[in-house]
Amino acid sequence: MAVYNLKINGTRMEVDVDPSTPLLWVLRDHLKLVGTKYGCGIAQCGACTVHLGDTAMRSCSLPVSSVGNQEVTTIEGLSENGDHPVQKAWLEVDVPQCGYCQAGQIMSAAALLKSNPSPSDADIESAMNGNICRCGTYVRIKKAIKMAAEEQAS
Amino acid sequence: MTLVKTSIGRRSFIKSSALAGGGMVLGFSWLASCKDQAAMEAALAMPDEWFEINGFLKIGDNGLVTIMSPNPEIGQNVKTAMPMIVADELDTAWKDVIVEQAPLNTDIFTRQLAGGSQSIRQGWEGLRLAGATARQMLREAAAQAWGVAAAEITTSAGMLHHEASGKSAGYGEMASAAAALEVPEEVEMKDPKDFSIIGTDQKNVDGKKIVTGQPLFGLDVNRDGMLIAMIVHPPAFGMKLKSADTESVKSMPGIRDAFPIVVYPEGAERQWSDGGAIPEMVAIVGESTWQCMQAKKALQAEWEADGDLESTAYHEEALNKMLDTAQDAPARNDGNVEQAFARAAKVVESTYSAPYLAHNTMEPMNFFAHVTPEKAELLGPIQTPEFLENTLASVLQMPKEKIDIMMTRMGGGFGRRLYGTFAVEAAMISQKMQAPVKLVYTREDDMSQGTYRPSYKIRYKAGLDADGNLIAWHVRGAGTNDDLVFENRFPAGAVDNYRAEKHALPTDVTTGAWRAPRSNFIAGAEQAFMDEVAEAAGKDPIEFRLALFDRAISYPVGDPEKNDYDPERYAGVLKLVREKSNWEAGPPSGQSRGVAAYFCHNSYVAQVLDLTVEANAPKVHKVYCAVDCGIVINPLSAKNQVEGGIVDGIGHATYSALTFRDGRPEQTNFDKYRLIRNSEAPKSIETYFVDNGIDPTGLGEPSLPPVQGALANALYRATGNRYYEQPFFGERRIIG
Ligand code: FES
Numbered sequence: 026m027a028v029y030n031l032k033i034n035g036t037r038m039e040v041d042v043d044p045s046t047p048l049l050w051v052l053r054d055h056l057k058l059v060g061t062k063y064g065c066g067i068a069q070c071g072a073c074t075v076h077l078g079d080t081a082m083r084s085c086s087l088p089v090s091s092v093g094n095q096e097v098t099t100i101e102g103l104s105e106n107g108d109h110p111v112q113k114a115w116l117e118v119d120v121p122q123c124g125y126c127q128a129g130q131i132m133s134a135a136a137l138l139k140s141n142p143s144p145s146d147a148d149i150e151s152a153m154n155g156n157i158c159r160c161g162t163y164v165r166i167k168k169a170i171k172m173a174a175e176e177q178a179s
Numbered sequence: 180m181t182l183v184k185t186s187i188g189r190r191s192f193i194k195s196s197a198l199a200g201g202g203m204v205l206g207f208s209w210l211a212s213c214k215d216q217a218a219m220e221a222a223l224a225m226p227d228e229w230f231e232i233n234g235f236l237k238i239g240d241n242g243l244v245t246i247m248s249p250n251p252e253i254g255q256n257v258k259t260a261m262p263m264i265v266a267d268e269l270d271t272a273w274k275d276v277i278v279e280q281a282p283l284n285t286d287i288f289t290r291q292l293a294g295g296s297q298s299i300r301q302g303w304e305g306l307r308l309a310g311a312t313a314r315q316m317l318r319e320a321a322a323q324a325w326g327v328a329a330a331e332i333t334t335s336a337g338m339l340h341h342e343a344s345g346k347s348a349g350y351g352e353m354a355s356a357a358a359a360l361e362v363p364e365e366v367e368m369k370d371p372k373d374f375s376i377i378g379t380d381q382k383n384v385d386g387k388k389i390v391t392g393q394p395l396f397g398l399d400v401n402r403d404g405m406l407i408a409m410i411v412h413p414p415a416f417g418m419k420l421k422s423a424d425t426e427s428v429k430s431m432p433g434i435r436d437a438f439p440i441v442v443y444p445e446g447a448e449r450q451w452s453d454g455g456a457i458p459e460m461v462a463i464v465g466e467s468t469w470q471c472m473q474a475k476k477a478l479q480a481e482w483e484a485d486g487d488l489e490s491t492a493y494h495e496e497a498l499n500k501m502l503d504t505a506q507d508a509p510a511r512n513d514g515n516v517e518q519a520f521a522r523a524a525k526v527v528e529s530t531y532s533a534p535y536l537a538h539n540t541m542e543p544m545n546f547f548a549h550v551t552p553e554k555a556e557l558l559g560p561i562q563t564p565e566f567l568e569n570t571l572a573s574v575l576q577m578p579k580e581k582i583d584i585m586m587t588r589m590g591g592g593f594g595r596r597l598y599g600t601f602a603v604e605a606a607m608i609s610q611k612m613q614a615p616v617k618l619v620y621t622r623e624d625d626m627s628q629g630t631y632r633p634s635y636k637i638r639y640k641a642g643l644d645a646d647g648n649l650i651a652w653h654v655r656g657a658g659t660n661d662d663l664v665f666e667n668r669f670p671a672g673a674v675d676n677y678r679a680e681k682h683a684l685p686t687d688v689t690t691g692a693w694r695a696p697r698s699n700f701i702a703g704a705e706q707a708f709m710d711e712v713a714e715a716a717g718k719d720p721i722e723f724r725l726a727l728f729d730r731a732i733s734y735p736v737g738d739p740e741k742n743d744y745d746p747e748r749y750a751g752v753l754k755l756v757r758e759k760s761n762w763e764a765g766p767p768s769g770q771s772r773g774v775a776a777y778f779c780h781n782s783y784v785a786q787v788l789d790l791t792v793e794a795n796a797p798k799v800h801k802v803y804c805a806v807d808c809g810i811v812i813n814p815l816s817a818k819n820q821v822e823g824g825i826v827d828g829i830g831h832a833t834y835s836a837l838t839f840r841d842g843r844p845e846q847t848n849f850d851k852y853r854l855i856r857n858s859e860a861p862k863s864i865e866t867y868f869v870d871n872g873i874d875p876t877g878l879g880e881p882s883l884p885p886v887q888g889a890l891a892n893a894l895y896r897a898t899g900n901r902y903y904e905q906p907f908f909g910e911r912r913i914i915g
């Protein structure tokens with residue numbers, strides 16, 4: 026066990042866990058931030074996507090010991106009132122079905138728009154290919170990302 | 180307006196003290212559109228008092244209405260749609276509605292089950308009555324207050340009006356008096372043309388919570404003192420636990436206990452929802468998920484054979500053998516197919532197959548349980564809470580009154596959560612631990628302890644006369660644990676000589692319902708074969724099908740009552756998709772086009788799909804989809820269901836397969852089991868609903884089955900190859 030002082034959603038949080046513990050389980054079990062989801066545990070589905078700095082990361086495969094001083098943003102901290110352009114577009118397009126994969130989808134989309142404010146279809150597809158949606162909401166996801174990009178530009 | 184006797188669902192209109200207390204407020208329908216904080220806060224103003232009018236709804240003194248959504252929410256969006264139906268008959272404004280998930284309550288609600296795309300169809304009348312009854316009681320209360328006749332009182336958007344006297348009041352003002360009235364014997368229901376909420380686009384009531392990551396799902400449940408439980412189950416179907424060294428994992432960090440557990444003790448009653456149950460396994464209980472995962476990995480256990488250790492090669496061979504064997508007693512036999520084939524100008528014969536599939540809901544199986552000698556509290560994702568209650572009563576030896584089951588929103592169902600053995604496991608572990616536990620399956624547990632979509636094979640043979648008319652159709656299908664063929668579906672009734680045979684191969688690999696059971700394979704096979712037959716007949720594939728429907732309409736073969744489908748509605752969706760896709764003009768240049776139509780879950784779907792084949796994979800540019808599911812409650816989310824089914828259908832037919840070696844699933848996570856991804860989904864989907872005012876039918880499943888046929892048919896036009904084996908572009912790809 027070891028103590029880690031993490032910077033999550035702008036707040037310092039301390040946990041005492043085994044160094045091998047993935048950030049996902051630190052968030053979910055120890056910090057009760059359950060918006061970040063478990064889907065596969067092997068960086069294949071994207072349900073656990075968070076931002077490390079500005080980069081989308083699969084938190085299930087990121088040991089807490091490697092987070093260090095980097096800023097972690099989870100779905101709970103993406104915006105104060107749920108009004109990030111991506112979240113707004115998600116609601117406008119009514120993307121979710123079961124909703125389980127959507128936190129990860131939104132975090133991937135938000136990271137994409139940060140690095141590429143007006144992504145092409147191909148850019149969207151390659152940035153979002155790591156996020157599985159069993160309900161099949163991909164068509165709406167694409168539409169919502171384009172809507173968010175437009176809103177950000179205006 | 181129609182007068183309806185309330186006796187149909189009268190027990191639903193008793194009051195429930197359990198619901199009167201308020202419960203958990205799960206979402207404001209309008210929150211999604213709330214722009215500023217002040218408006219949000221103002222609107223959040225809760226009433227001082229709620230008045231329960233009946234088990235489905237209560238009205239606050241300020242006019243807010245809480246509507247219970249009785250059925251489990253698995254992503255099919257009934258949590259928005261079912262309350263919309265109540266609200267419309269109540270004649271309130273949708274913005275004033277709060278939706279709550281109802282707990283299991285068999286005194287009030289009927290069929291609290293998510294399955295067979297039946298929630299809306301079977302709930303329709305009861306939901307309408309619940310709203311209409313409450314509206315009538317509000318009118319009666321106003322009539323008494325104003326000293327006028329109830330018949331003279333009209334309603335609109337949560338207001339009561341009496342034109343002659345100019346009096347009006349909000350529902351909130353009359354709620355208290357209405358709640359004290361007797362349930363009326365007879366109520367007025369709206370004429371569908373007067374619906375004001377049904378048929379409008381309404382956003383998901385949980386939308387805001389979903390996009391902000393609020394705890395909604397079973398896996399998100401957290402309680403004081405809650406422990407995490409995991410299981411280690413036999414690694415292969417046909418194996419059972421021999422011994423496990425639980426002692427050495429008990430000393431691992433954070434582990435509280437580890438023990439073999441018999442989930443279904445001797446004498447425990449099993450029902451269909453316990454399908455797939457593994458009677459004995461090892462439970463590991465600890466403080467955190469990661470610690471349990473480590474102990475799970477470290478556990479040394481021995482397993483022994485308890486049945487056949489089947490491999491995919493065996494399933495294939497045994498199913499093939501069944502297809503080669505004629506059945507003495509066919510499920511349906513019209514005319515004489517043998518004679519017809521003998522005189523046919525052309526005979527076409529093909530065999531289609533598909534592998535096992537795992538459900539792979541994105542949220543793995545899990546359940547919270549707190550079992551004490553006094554009561555059992557269960558909370559989690561389950562499609563069949565009523566059946567779970569029966570099983571729990573038996574395994575826990577506890578009367579049902581002491582068992583409380585509450586459903587969380589589910590991260591997908593697709594049939595997997597019909598089989599609630601994981602909830603039974605959670606309850607047994609909690610009972611043993613005398614502590615609240617949340618049982619969590621890893622993805623590997625989830626994929627390797629499934630109730631899979633069976634593996635299927637089907638052989639079709641068709642005979643055409645010299646003019647290209649279909650004169651004979653012979654289908655023989657076989658599946659693992661499932662006999663596959665629906666003998667009374669199309670083209671039964673449209674062909675003079677028709678024979679349907681079906682076989683089931685009993686196996687140790689557990690199977691169950693998977694989104695659109697059977698249809699999820701047979702539709703694609705049948706519609707691909709129909710395309711081959713139309714081609715052999717030298718006819719346009721849509722014209723060829725329409726001629727068969729004409730036949731089934733004008734002089735059907737056999738008793739038309741026996742046929743599952745209505746040929747007019749079937750033909751209707753084909754004609755609609757023909758028009759919308761501009762079928763005669765053909766696909767955009769360079770693209771190839773396929774068509775298919777299917778009936779299942781009481782609904783009709785036809786699709787036209789345009790694709791190109793690039794880098795040895797289909798690139799689907801567009802899917803046009805025509806749907807006849809009667810009245811559409813919420814077009815915005817209905818289209819989402821249709822789109823999802825199309826993506827899901829294309830994905831599984833193209834990429835997914837679960838194979839076995841010596842009883843072990845060979846794919847246990849998404850590195851080996853392929854699911855469709857963003858770049859592989861259709862670029863665009865256009866959905867059109869037939870507007871016919873017929874009572875609503877299923878929608879969560881029907882768009883999935885036919886798209887596999889439309890895909891296969893478009894692939895044929897693009898490549899010149901027929902695609903007989905699913906997955907078309909997975910590892911098992913074989914081109915005929
Ligand atoms: S849970 Fe991390 S990628 Fe699937």
Ligand code: FES
Pocket residue numbers: 121122123124125126127157158159160161162254541590591
């Ligand atoms: S919305 Fe259900 S998995 Fe994506």
